[in-house]
Structures are given as structure tokens and as C-alpha cells.
Amino acid sequence: MKKAVNITGKLGGDDGFQDRLLSYLNQNLPYQIVRLTPLRRNVFIVRLSDGFQFVLKGYSSLRRLKIQEAFIQSLKKEGFPFTYSMYSFPKEHCLYFESQYFGIFEFLTKGEEPFFYDSKKSCQEGLQLLEKFHGVSEKLVGSYKTLLPFFHLIEKWEERFRQFKSNIPMLSFFLQKEVVQDLSDWAEWSLAGIKQEKGALQLFPNVILHGDVAHHNFFRSSNGELLLIDFDLISISPAMIDYLQYANRILPFLNWSCKELSSFEQLLPYFKHTIFLYALVYPTDIFREWNRLVKDHSFNDTRKVRAVMELTIGQYDKRQAFYEEIKTRITNGGN
Template identity: 35%
Template sequence: MNKDFFEERDGMKRRLLLLLKENFDLPFIRINPIKNMVWKVSTQNQDWILKGFSSLETFKRQVSFTEQLKKSGFTQIYSFHPKPFVQENKVFGLIQFIEAKKGQKVSYSHESDIRDVCFLLRKYHHATTNLSNVVKEQIPVFEQINKWKKRLIDYRYTLPLYSQNPLRSHLNYFAELGEWALDKLQNQAAFFKEEPNCIIHGDVASHNFIRDKNGQLWLIDFDLIALAPPHIDYLQLSNRVLPHLGWDVERLFSFQTLQPFKTKEAFLTALVYPTDIFREWLHFTRSHTLEQRRRWSTMEALLLKQFKERIKFSKEIMKKVKSI
């Protein structure tokens, strides 16, 4: 097989379907792409998710983790077919398909969904805190500050390449926010190492929560699990929901799960770090020229939308931090 075997092109689905039939004792009849390296595959009576993994070790770690998590009593996660298949150094695994309830896609624009996500995460963190050390030893340790340092350096490195960009002042402003936050967080590093450690999810975007046809919420996609205090997930969740809350501090801390962090200096400081801007900007700048042209309107909207609200939010948080 040539190196283009798994690329999305004519005949690819047929060949991948053939491999599935050869590697699993299941009568697959359909395969449809969902996103890069993720497909929905079906037999006559059952649906699965076929997913590519970065390594066999990663696949086995996630299988072991989800099995132990279910044994602990946390069942709102999918199961794996225990057998992977490896083709041309690519590792594929089958995952239980969870059918979402029609018209009930989880969205952070709905405060009820935010509350439900907070509740599920709280249950998840409690369960992972109590997992055995044998399980935890397989999981990498999360390094928040080092990750943010590198992201800011990478972001800063791109700015001279866009010196004529009409939004250069906005780009510089976000860099300044990142530097302010990191400077403060240097003296609060212990916050990101506090015990007890759980296994955080690491990617609490709304699309990683599915509400099934019975209304039950499920947690999916464990590619970024790591050992860390639970509040790392809550910090990321806050960054995800704030644009939907109009960057309103009081609305953010109206959620019961987040209320304990209202006076936590490190948590407040970290909220100022513009992780969403840096993440999307770096993704944008690493794209080829045609892709940048296609994505520019989306990037521009992210930089400009709610900019005044974000400035107000950042100043309010800085004032709170100074008063603590």
C-alpha cells in the first residue's frame, strides 16, 4: 500500500471498510467520515466510531483508563472494542457510538447546559481522584504554566510577520494580557499542583459532551487526559463559556461549581490569559496561504467580537487580583 492509502480521496472509504472486515468479526456495511481520522462505521444493526490514535500505547492507555473509570462507578463514558488494528504505522480503534438526542446539542450559550457540564465534571473528577496509582502512573502530568509560556513565545514570534495587519494593535494587546498573567502566575505555581490530583479531561469544549436520546449527558474524547487538580478543567471551562456570558464576571461565578474560585487569586489571574486567542491565532498562522484567506473572516471576528467587553472584563479581574 502506498503512503496515500489513508488520505481522503476516491476509493478510500472502500479500502478502509475492507480493512475493518479483515480485522474485526463484525459485518460492516457503511463508513462515513466525521472529521480527520474519525469515522462513523455501521453494521446492519449497530454503529461504531472508528478513530485513529497517535500510538498503540495511547490507545491502550485510553482503553485501560475508561475500563477502570467504569468499574469505579462513573459510567457516562463510552466503551472501547479491546482490539485495535495497525496499518502502515497508523493505529485505529473502535469506540461505542453514542447517539445524540436530536435538537439537543450541548451548547454553552445555554446556562442549563453549563450547569449540567459542571455537575458531570464534578462526578468525573471525584471518580478519577479515587482511581488506583497503577492507573494514574500511566497518565502524563499536566504542566499549565510551561504550556502557556511556550504558547506566548510562539504567539509573540509570529507578530513581526503581521506588522502591517490592520488588527496589529489588538494582537499586541492580547500579548500584553498574556505577559501580565504569566508574570503574576510565576509566584502562584503551587495552585496548578495542588492535591488531591485527579485525572483531568483536558478538553472541555462543548462538543465533547453528548446528550443522548434519554437526556443523559456523556463525556467523550480522552486524548488530553492528564494528572492535575480539578480546577484546571474548570479554568478551561470558564474560558470556553465566558464569550457566551458576555464576559460577565458575576454571571460566570453564579455557577455553584465555580463559586469557590471567585476569590482565588491564581484562578482569577489565569482567566486573563487569552488562551483562546493564542490557540486560534497559532492555528491560523500555521495554515497555508489559501487556508489563511479562507479563515481570515473567522479569525477577525474572534479578535474583534466582544473586544470592549473583554477589555472591561480583564480590567475588572486585574482590579480584583490587586485587592486580594
């Protein structure tokens, strides 16, 4: 048997964590495991002696693990095959190791062309898949309404803004005062408008949101099929919440063009709703990344700082012009 390669504390605990996990798995699974390859914290690719591979992922509670198992099974049963499978164990035979409950996921083979938001075609393909996901997840809301939280947009964004404002003394070493003020002004204007129009959210049916529509959660398989993965942040709310996050993700690749964004058939209907327009102005991505940088004490990591600075400043003028166009649309009644 090959000895497992140690991993850093960042990926799985102390330096002997992977060796201990390998020993535990070989004692508790009816397979000969020859290698664990870390992907990120508490997520590993497991290779068996016959070459078969699967993904092992740790959860902080058995409840979270079981919800993932049930939800993925529900998706497939209701007609959404565009994701991985998850292999479940009876409750009494769950994999529990050093405060983590581990689930086993199908290993997906990557295609030659990974998925990125680097073309309008890719952006459209991702939206089409997300639309299919919402079409199925809407049917599941009744079954999961007591298991999943409701996503409260206003509360979430107000808290993110509070964190950003509390971090301003630290951010002043990196950002000009005028930039910080602009970001704060945009957030205040956006939140005020969303609160004013919050009743409009009742016009939309609830779905189960994916919650993290970053490009890396869209997976291009070896047969060219696009899959949706990683449902750790699922919650209940109108589909507009996922589409807002998706819009925020793709706008930098669209050069912050309002015309390009509204050209997608899945997004165009939302441009008729003022609450969606107000929400597009909230700089959620910038707040998220600066707050994370402060929380993780990563100011000495030049690579991370450079990436967040580029996000903030790189297309600042285009972002500002986009926001001004949105404000004009609202002033003109959404036209």
C-alpha cells in the first residue's frame, strides 16, 4: 500500500491528519485505499487499488451531510441529472473522524475545456443550466422548507456593509478615501431602494437557491456536458437572488455593459423590476472580498491583496458608469 502524502494544516489539520484519515478509512470501508489527494480543507480525492476514484468531503454535522445526500437525490428524482451522485450510508454506519462527518461523492472527470465566464456563450450556458435547476428546485421547496433557511437579502447585505464599514480603518492603507466613500454611497443608495421595493419579492415564487454560482461550481465533464455542483449554501428564496449573484459574477467579463447583461433571456424579465435594478448597484463582490481579507488576516499575502485590489480598481470607471446607467433607468421608470 502506498503511503499517503501529508498535507498542511490549512487543508486538513495537523501534519499527520491525512495519514490518520487514511488509516481510519481503510479500517471502516471495504476497499483498499492507496492515496488521498487534498483538494481543499476537508475535501479529498480517494484512489482505490483498482484505480477507482471518489471524492470524500467532510461536514461539521451529520444533519448537514444528510441534507446534502437527500437534496442531490431529490434533484435527480425530479428530473435534474446535471450534477454528481452522492453515495449514502445508514446513519449507524456513517464515517465520523475527528469532528467531521464524511460523505462520498462521485468523482467527475474534467473535460478539456474548463468552464469560465470568459465568453457570452459560456455565460448563457451557465444561465440555462441555472434556469433548469430552479425549475426543479421550485418543486422541492415544500419538502425542504423545514430543513433549509430562508435567504434574507436585506439582512445579509446590511451585515456585509456593516463589516465593511468596521474594516475601513484597515482598508485606508490600501484604498483612497474617495473610493471607500463611493462604495459606501453605492451601498446605502442600493439598500434604501431595495427596502423601499422589498414587497416586490412576493411577486416571485420561491425556489431552492444554489447560493454560490461562482464559475468553479459549474463543471465541464469529459463528455462536454455542463454540470452544477457544490450545494453547501442552498437556501430558500426567489430565483432572483441567484440571478443577482450570477450577474455580479459575469459583469466584469461583459465590461459592465447594461446592454449585454439585459440581452440574456433569463435576466431580461428582471430588468422590469426596480428592486432588481437597485440590487445590481450594491458592490457585494468588493465588500465580500475585503471583509474576507480582513477576517483571514491576509494583508501580508501579496497575491491575495493584488487580486482584491484588481477587483476593486481594475474596472472601477466602467462599474461606476454602469451604476449611473442603472440609476438613470430607475429615474425613468425602468426604461
